[in-house]
Structure formats: structure tokens, C-alpha cells
Amino acid sequence: MAANKLYIGRKVRDLRQANRATQAQFAERLGISVSYLNQIENNQRPVSAGVLVALAEKFRIDLAELSGGEGDRLVSALSETLTDTLFDGYTPSLQELKLVTQNAPGFAHALIAAHRAYRHNSEQLASINDTLGRSLAAAETTPYEEVRDFFHFVDNYIGDLDMLAEALAAEIGIGDADPGPVLSGYLERHYGVRVARATQNDDLVRAYDPEARLLTLNPYLPAPTRHFQIALQIAQLHAEAVVDSVAAGAGFRTTEAYEICRIGLHNYFAGALLLPYRRFMAAAREVRHDLDLLAARFGASLEQVCHRLSTLQRPGQKGVPIFFARIDRAGNITKRHSATRLQFARFGAACPLWNAHQAFESPGRITRQLAETPDGARYLCLSMQVSRGGRGFRQPQQHYALALGCEVSYAENFIYADDMDLTNASAYDPIGISCRICERTQCASRAVPPLKGRLVIEHNMRRTIPYSIRPAGDAPQS
Known part of the structure; x- marks a missing residue:
């Protein structure tokens, strides 16, 4: 499989401006032409390995910071926003999403905020019979x-x-x-x-x-x-x-x-x-x-x-990139962060196949899982139950699951991976982000249909899932 091309124009431009250099001065230090630098900064051409090495040597920066996935959080949030049926008929490619988040992150944030407000208002209006007379300020x-x-x-x-x-x-x-x-x-x-x-x-x-x-x-x-x-x-x-x-x-x-x-x-x-x-x-x-x-x-x-x-x-002293979340018994994610490609759903519950939910079944021990998301990324996932609250018979306690993990390429940094077969493809459980945006059409654990995709109902046949899912944009069969 070919390596992903690296478009980091905004980062290169920010680095140049931080060093108060013109494009001509910066290109000269990197040993490239001004036109090539201009194309890199405008994300018209990817960065070559030679340019990456030059950036690291000339400006003493960590390559991981340039090529790392900190933009994945914004890409993931924007991608989830655009899966809403509000945007039916438009499914952006990953490259389009990256170009927007890298070149116009403020616009991406604004669109996400607008969509979030839209969802809140839609949910408020959907229950208007129960909330008649109340202020719509709660929809913000x-x-x-x-x-x-x-x-x-x-x-x-x-x-x-x-x-x-x-x-x-x-x-x-x-x-x-x-x-x-x-x-x-x-x-x-x-x-x-x-x-x-x-x-x-x-x-x-x-x-x-x-x-x-x-x-x-x-x-x-x-x-x-x-x-x-x-x-x-x-x-x-x-x-x-x-x-x-x-x-x-x-x-x-x-x-x-x-x-x-x-x-x-x-x-x-x-x-x-x-x-x-x-x-x-x-x-x-x-x-x-x-x-x-x-x-x-x-x-x-x-x-x-x-x-x-x-x-x-x-910057310059990053630890192993991990994801971390805290989940309550109802599946609500009350804390979340990911420095990996795995991003948590902003709306809806987490994937039921994720081992975070198993933590409540095994209190007192750390549960391990090898998992693969629909984009082909593989992870080492750890989960454990923790309790918080007062002591004593009559004092209430809250029980949470903690989820922690990393991409498999970093698994050697974790003692928990020592006896796991990381190279065996069948050892990885297929998980998603959440059912509402998951691309897996044949998952028996699916809780709700995806937001995008046409449902096909077959009255004369019953499978594990009571409907089939046809990708959005596919014409119905005659």
C-alpha cells in the first residue's frame, strides 16, 4: 500500500513566518525552489522526505510534530458533521477535509459550531409538545x-x-x-x-x-x-x-x-x-x-x-500518542481526548464492540483488546472500572470505565502488549466510532441505522439486522 502523501502547507508557512523569513530565504535554506515552496504552502504539492529532513536539520524541529495527527481531531469532527442528512448529496473525500482543516481551520470550527447549534435546535423542536412555553435558549x-x-x-x-x-x-x-x-x-x-x-x-x-x-x-x-x-x-x-x-x-x-x-x-x-x-x-x-x-x-x-x-x-517532548476516555454505565463519554487517529463521536454512544463497555463486567482488572476501525487503523485498547464517591454503607458511589490505548505501531511501549499477537489480522475486533456514522453495514451489534445510506427493507427475509444498508448515492435497484 502506498504511503499517504503529506500535505502540511499551513504548518510550513507558520514555521517560515515564525522565523521571519521570506519565501525566497526559506526556500534557499531548504535547498528547494521558491515555486516548490509556494506550492507546498498552498497544499498543491505534498512534502517530500528530503524536505522533511531539511526542516528537521535546519530548524531543529521534531518530525513527529510536522507529520503527526493533531489535525485528525478536527478532520474527524468535520467529517462527522457532514454525515448529517442535512448534507445529503455531498460526501467529501478525505483529501478535501484535510485541505479545509489545514488551510481554513477557523472555517471548519465555525461549520462545526453551526451544525451543533442546528442539532440542538432540531432536538428542541422535535420535543416541542413537551416543552411548549419554555425558552428556546436551552437549545444553544x-x-x-x-x-x-x-x-x-x-x-x-x-x-x-x-x-x-x-x-x-x-x-x-x-x-x-x-x-x-x-x-x-x-x-x-x-x-x-x-x-x-x-x-x-x-x-x-x-x-x-x-x-x-x-x-x-x-x-x-x-x-x-x-x-x-x-x-x-x-x-x-x-x-x-x-x-x-x-x-x-x-x-x-x-x-x-x-x-x-x-x-x-x-x-x-x-x-x-x-x-x-x-x-x-x-x-x-x-x-x-x-x-x-x-x-x-x-x-x-x-x-x-x-x-x-x-x-x-x-512540542518537542511528546509522549506516546494515546486516546483516553471516561465512560459511565449509560455509555456517556464524560471525558475524552485522542492524540491518535481514533476520534470519539461528538453525538451518540460509543461502539458497543469496544472493550470499554466490558470494564464493568471485570472490576478490579485491566481488560485488553486489539481493535480495527473501518479506516484500517489498528489499536491496542485497555479498559478498567474505577469507582468514585463517598465511603460508608449509605454513601453513593459512581462507577466509571476508563479507556486508554494507542495505535499498534506504538504498542511495544506498553507492557500489556507483550504476549499479544499483533501481526495476526484475525486477532483484531472490528469496531467503529458510533453506529450513526459507522461504515460497517453487516455489524450484528448495530444499534441504529447510519445517518447516510439508504435502508432496504425485505419483508420476506429476516437477517440479523432487520434491514440492508445501501451506500448513499447508490441508485435503488429496479
């Missing part, structure tokens, strides 16, 4: 969706916050000892804030009294959660200016989204403080991404470890 994009998309499209990495947290971790010695005393000691020495335990066991997790300089924590929190809540308080005091700057620069439409984003950024700093970037990435490589060992080494929870692995996207 929710603040949580705005914030989710913000983190999704910045690659789940906030450089200013991450480096600030890493510097503080080195200053106070995070990673060298039990983080609890280190964090609480720093909080009291530098900010005069004492940490105390609440006297009652209710649904309180944390409470901060700024006047009394007192942080109160639930006495029954597990150690990793307690450490995280202290780190979160440090984030609010130590990183407030950076958090406010990042949130203000995101351009949210509502105050609610702005405030929700600030919470997310405080959480980001807390995770980066407990799991400092370079130290954590080095440990992950050392133990080959053994999640239990990483959790034990840093005094963290499995969820904290998985989430942190998904943020290792620092």
Missing part, C-alpha cells in the same frame, strides 16, 4: 460543550500552566516523597493555609475559607483524591493569573463557560503538579506504561495517571 450550545471542545482542540495541553506546575513541583520536591505532607506543608508555609478534616461525613469533598485561611477536606477521601484537592487549592493561589489569562483568551460566549473552564484549568494545574511532565514521562517509559506502577510511584489514582498520559503533548 451548553457551556460544558464549549469547554470540552476548547480542551479538545488545544490538544489537551496547556503549555504555560504545565511548565509552571513542573517548575513548582521541582521546587518543593514532588516525586521525592509522599506528596501529602509536601503539598500541605507548602500551602501553609507560602500561603498560610492550613489543611483540616471535616467533622461530618456528608457529600462535602473540599471547602476553602479564604478569611480563615482554612482548607477543609472530607476525612474519608482516598489519599490520591486528598492530594489532588490540596494541589487544586495551590493551583487557585499560585496559578490564578495564568488561568485567568488562558480562559480569557479562549473567547467563550458565556460567563458560565468561562468559569467552567477556570475549574478545568485549575484541575489541569493540579494534575501537572502531582505528575510533573518530564519526570512522569520518563517513569512511564521506564515501566512501559504499567498503570498500576505509575499510580503507586506517584501516589496517584488510575484515573489521574490515564488523564495525565493524555496531556503529554509538549
Whole structure:
């Protein structure tokens, strides 16, 4: 199979402009003609291997950053948007999608936002009999969706916050000892804030009294959660200016989204403080991404470890590209990020054949799966169940599945792949993104018909699926 051609015109143009070079100057340093550079920047010609090597040597950049798949998230979101029946009669090629997302990412984001608003309004109007007299304001994009998309499209990495947290971790010695005393000691020495335990066991997790300089924590929190809540308080005091700057620069439409984003950024700093970037990435490589060992080494929870692995996207120092998601029992994806070609559906449930759903059947252990998506990409998928909530007989707990994985080409970095036959095509389970956009027409686990495609109903024959699916655009048989 021929290798995919690499069109990275916008990245090359941004790199040239960052170096304040004209096309003639830049082309001379690369050893190519000005006309060839102009064609590259306008995505009229792909980048050759020789040009890639020259870019790496002359400008000291990581080839993975140029040829990586960070644009896949936007391509996936735009592709899913255009599968809506609203766009019947138009099915763009992958190359068309890439050209739009690479050359006009702002336009792609605008189209996705417009489609999201359209869907919300359509759903609201569909249930108008039940909501008559209510405001249609609820049909707008929710603040949580705005914030989710913000983190999704910045690659789940906030450089200013991450480096600030890493510097503080080195200053106070995070990673060298039990983080609890280190964090609480720093909080009291530098900010005069004492940490105390609440006297009652209710649904309180944390409470901060700024006047009394007192942080109160639930006495029954597990150690990793307690450490995280202290780190979160440090984030609010130590990183407030950076958090406010990042949130203000995101351009949210509502105050609610702005405030929700600030919470997310405080959480980001807390995770980066407990799991400092370079130290954590080095440990992950050392133990080959053994999640239990990483959790034990840093005094963290499995969820904290998985989430942190998904943020290792620092330019020039990227970790293994992974996907990460948290799913509740109803199949709702409450956290998600992917630095791989696998992108999660923005609407609807995840594929029922994905092993993430099996985590609830096997509490206490990590489930493994080799999976293949319709585009031919293959993945090592891991899933596990985690529980959150209060302790005690009458305190409710929430149970979630964590899903983590990488493309098979990176599987050797994971200890979980050691005894798996990665070369055996029959070992891979066929999975999709979600039924509404899945291309597999013969999947017995299909829950709903695809948005695009004609249904053929056969009254005199019953198969596993009660209908056949003809690709969109195919003429019906006479």
C-alpha cells in the first residue's frame, strides 16, 4: 500500500513566518525552489522526505510534530458533521477535509459550531409538545460543550500552566516523597493555609475559607483524591493569573463557560503538579506504561495517571500518542481526548464492540483488546472500572470505565502488549466510532441505522439486522 502523501502547507508557512523569513530565504535554506515552496504552502504539492529532513536539520524541529495527527481531531469532527442528512448529496473525500482543516481551520470550527447549534435546535423542536412555553435558549450550545471542545482542540495541553506546575513541583520536591505532607506543608508555609478534616461525613469533598485561611477536606477521601484537592487549592493561589489569562483568551460566549473552564484549568494545574511532565514521562517509559506502577510511584489514582498520559503533548517532548476516555454505565463519554487517529463521536454512544463497555463486567482488572476501525487503523485498547464517591454503607458511589490505548505501531511501549499477537489480522475486533456514522453495514451489534445510506427493507427475509444498508448515492435497484 502506498504511503499517504503529506500535505502540511499551513504548518510550513507558520514555521517560515515564525522565523521571519521570506519565501525566497526559506526556500534557499531548504535547498528547494521558491515555486516548490509556494506550492507546498498552498497544499498543491505534498512534502517530500528530503524536505522533511531539511526542516528537521535546519530548524531543529521534531518530525513527529510536522507529520503527526493533531489535525485528525478536527478532520474527524468535520467529517462527522457532514454525515448529517442535512448534507445529503455531498460526501467529501478525505483529501478535501484535510485541505479545509489545514488551510481554513477557523472555517471548519465555525461549520462545526453551526451544525451543533442546528442539532440542538432540531432536538428542541422535535420535543416541542413537551416543552411548549419554555425558552428556546436551552437549545444553544451548553457551556460544558464549549469547554470540552476548547480542551479538545488545544490538544489537551496547556503549555504555560504545565511548565509552571513542573517548575513548582521541582521546587518543593514532588516525586521525592509522599506528596501529602509536601503539598500541605507548602500551602501553609507560602500561603498560610492550613489543611483540616471535616467533622461530618456528608457529600462535602473540599471547602476553602479564604478569611480563615482554612482548607477543609472530607476525612474519608482516598489519599490520591486528598492530594489532588490540596494541589487544586495551590493551583487557585499560585496559578490564578495564568488561568485567568488562558480562559480569557479562549473567547467563550458565556460567563458560565468561562468559569467552567477556570475549574478545568485549575484541575489541569493540579494534575501537572502531582505528575510533573518530564519526570512522569520518563517513569512511564521506564515501566512501559504499567498503570498500576505509575499510580503507586506517584501516589496517584488510575484515573489521574490515564488523564495525565493524555496531556503529554509538549512540542518537542511528546509522549506516546494515546486516546483516553471516561465512560459511565449509560455509555456517556464524560471525558475524552485522542492524540491518535481514533476520534470519539461528538453525538451518540460509543461502539458497543469496544472493550470499554466490558470494564464493568471485570472490576478490579485491566481488560485488553486489539481493535480495527473501518479506516484500517489498528489499536491496542485497555479498559478498567474505577469507582468514585463517598465511603460508608449509605454513601453513593459512581462507577466509571476508563479507556486508554494507542495505535499498534506504538504498542511495544506498553507492557500489556507483550504476549499479544499483533501481526495476526484475525486477532483484531472490528469496531467503529458510533453506529450513526459507522461504515460497517453487516455489524450484528448495530444499534441504529447510519445517518447516510439508504435502508432496504425485505419483508420476506429476516437477517440479523432487520434491514440492508445501501451506500448513499447508490441508485435503488429496479
